[in-house]
Amino acid sequence: MPSRLRARDRVQGPCLGAPAYGSAVTTPRLVVEEELLRRNIDRVAVGARVAGVALRPHVKTHKCLEIARLQVAAGATGVTVATVGEAEVFVHAGFDDVLVAYPLWLDDDRATRLARLAGRARNAIGVDCTESAARARAMLPDVELMVEIDSGHHRTGCAPGDVGEVAAAGGVRGAFTFPGHSYSPDGGSGAAADEARALAEAGKALVAAGVEAPVLSGGSTPSLAHTDTGVVTELRPGVYVLGDAQQWELGSCSPDDIALTCHATVVSLAGGRVVVDAGSKVLGADRAAYSTGFGRLLDHPDARIVMLSEHHAVIEMAERPPLGTTLRLVPNHVCNAVNLADELWVGDQRWSVAARGRNG
Amino acid sequence: MPSRLRARDRVQGPCLGAPAYGSAVTTPRLVVEEELLRRNIDRVAVGARVAGVALRPHVKTHKCLEIARLQVAAGATGVTVATVGEAEVFVHAGFDDVLVAYPLWLDDDRATRLARLAGRARNAIGVDCTESAARARAMLPDVELMVEIDSGHHRTGCAPGDVGEVAAAGGVRGAFTFPGHSYSPDGGSGAAADEARALAEAGKALVAAGVEAPVLSGGSTPSLAHTDTGVVTELRPGVYVLGDAQQWELGSCSPDDIALTCHATVVSLAGGRVVVDAGSKVLGADRAAYSTGFGRLLDHPDARIVMLSEHHAVIEMAERPPLGTTLRLVPNHVCNAVNLADELWVGDQRWSVAARGRNG
Structure with missing residues (x-):
């Protein structure tokens, strides 16, 4: 046979x-x-380096240790994940700087798992209101927080001017936003402008609340080329590394990049x-x-x-x-x-x- | 902590x-x-038994051995799967009558894997043209075939009248169809009527081609209640076991069944x-x-x-x-x-x- x-x-x-x-x-x-993968990784890494902003790629796109290692080797300062479960995989594989860019509402299980990761990496988690921030700091007193703001995507995130109140919980590293309204035809540049405006306002509010040199984190693949690197200090794009039909149709990649x-x-x-x-x-x-x-x-x-x-x-x-x-x-x-x-x-x-x- | x-x-x-x-x-x-799960399983099993048709539920819905065992215990004569990979899981778990209801184009890998399963269960695979039927019989001379016909969903399947030609490859057990155009508001009864008409025509063509008492297999959850059990000899619904928002909105389950x-x-x-x-x-x-x-x-x-x-x-x-x-x-x-x-x-x-x- x-x-x-x-x-x-x-x-x-x-x-x-x-x-x-x-x-x-x-x-x-x-x-x-692999050749296209490496070219995409290098293009964005070089762009971030030249612009003087940190690059913290979102690894939810590929969920793959080999790809994340290439991103770090090319200059990424850390990685972004969406869930505690993703953080566990990457921290246990040796990644030592992980941001959970999601407004977590901690439960016992997630808090226990985050506590276990604390000794192995420098981690931060997202919150988007005073309640979730206070809860996170009460359950995990040493946790670093990033406050999510809404820059126009209208999903999660507080108003940029409200970050000061959220920061009262302590332990705040900065603010982050996902300008997801970039996912529309010709939406990239407008979303990038909204992102810059919102992060600038959040930055002022955080400084006023006593947060020194706050990290101002943005980025989405369709808005990436339009990022205002005079405001944004950290970029978290994900899809750029592989590309897809959405990016092709939005014009944020060519078929040759996929x-x-x-x-x-x-x-x-x-x-x-x-x-x-x-x-x-x-x-x-x-x-x-x-x-x-x-x-x-x-x-x-x-x-x-x-x-x-x-x-x-x-x-x-x-x-x-x-x-x-x-x-x-x-x-x-x-x-x-x-x-x-x-x-x-x-x-x-x-x-x-x-x-x-x-x-x- | x-x-x-x-x-x-x-x-x-x-x-x-x-x-x-x-x-x-x-x-x-x-x-x-679990109580709702068992009630759904029993309701359809009893309906099939009363109507005198075989029930071969599609396990792609749940992919779960425990649920499939409940279905067989309630009277299912076998299970339906969509891929060779699913067939492997269920055959290795002891299911001994598996239909791959998909128009396979066999490659070396899939044929080898199907050959390995042949001694462990009575399996049949789908084909929908003379080329795929001949190829399957050449690669796996003992394989049983079910010919897919198009009853109105317009996805895969040959015309009902063409099953005789496909059956020339030999080893044909019968014909199957998925009346998937039942997935539209009030589409269930019309799709069931189309299913009956197409399977009746295919049945005549198969008998004329020398296939004795061909299996005529149909079924989809939205058309299930309208099935013409004077024609259809086997039913392959999948979603009925768990329910979802599509079935709720199509009226083929109530929220109490989910x-x-x-x-x-x-x-x-x-x-x-x-x-x-x-x-x-x-x-x-x-x-x-x-x-x-x-x-x-x-x-x-x-x-x-x-x-x-x-x-x-x-x-x-x-x-x-x-x-x-x-x-x-x-x-x-x-x-x-x-x-x-x-x-x-x-x-x-x-x-x-x-x-x-x-x-x-």
């Missing part, structure tokens, strides 16, 4: 526009092009539709209002994923590749795609998505 | 409308109410918005055209999740529960939510999502 199967392997369809593969490997799988694709196989042409074996359980179901579909094809810019089920993507494209063809899909939102995978394929290596599913 | 943390635990906010918890447990987590919720904590009220600590990395990002939001709240039928980030759900609701409150969220699409979790909380037990991430 094995020898017949190996012979059959050569029947595998061609790979349109993508590098040839040494042997058939079951799809779907997430593949990272370092992660999902390799998928054409399994059905039965109804005249091109259907591949990757769906929402691999790509994520994200579809922003501005997105043109459920994902793109790297080698076919005109193609669109027009229908997405759990294990099917239906593609509208001019060509009709034969059954068995491998296509390179670009997920709309790479952070959610990576969080669905156990590992990333990088050349002949597999890198673990070490913090996958660490939501708590 | 631990004793102070335990004392603080009592500060934890109240749980609106939900059962009290013995102690604080970190959110977000997926919680299954057996899985995501318990999440209110972490921010800073901007006047209620924000909890579960986002698209926990609930999935699904939002069908007919959905009224990114998810619902079981105990607050008027509330809606109006904005969803990776770790934030912004909720519009009449009440403004205090920080620390636990709320029970209903994911839009439970299959994708479960696939994001490592385990389900069931009473004082945790059940593994054993086939999570088995996409290949």
